[in-house]
Amino acid sequence: MEIQPYLFFNGRCEEAIEFYRSALGAQELLKLRAKDAPPDPARPVAPEHADKILHATLVIGNTHVLMSDGDCRGGNAVHAGFSLSVTADDHASGVKYFNALADGGQITMPFQQTFWTSGFGTLIDRFGVPWMVNVRHEEPTA
Template structure:
């Protein structure tokens, strides 16, 4: 199991990712926008929101750091924009941690299949710490 920081931005993620790349001398990383993952026919995303970054990852001082813009419509609260993401290739490990962390917490997205993961969720634990979990077979090997 890996635990990585995940930083959320209020529409300026691309700028932040470029800034951190310059500051830390990290290599270029892919930036995936909302537009790239949602077809126009299926899109409920507003035209202006399609430029927002859905996901990016940089290696900073040998650590993976993940970035994205907030989902359109979510309130940006400075200081609450950093979560920890647990990545595991063990489904039972994901489920175990999910059920333990959600006790007394608030679940934003229940543990479920997405187009990028067989099991993904996001929540805040009872202490207000933001967590995401993603099952990614083969990431630890």
């Protein structure tokens, strides 16, 4: 079994794909646009929505992140009740991911040393998606 996040971007999915590609090295696995769907007379696609993304799959690290433009009402989606968590292999990578995701967003806890790791911080990115960036805990060596 796998559990995968499915994010809706209110018409900004294409922009989000490019942002996560730049910030996290995301790879696009699949992208289906409204115009690619079989015609459905009961639910015709408005011409202005033909290029909107019905479904996309990104691979970020070892995780598949599913996404869509959703209902295309515009603005930021409200993502509440969860955070996506990135675990960086080292402090420098943690700083890099945190700063990249925070660009155009809001830092809710600065990236800093904590009692469990050399770096942890939280933010809400420019699309309203909450993130936690954590550096992998290193076990003390004997």
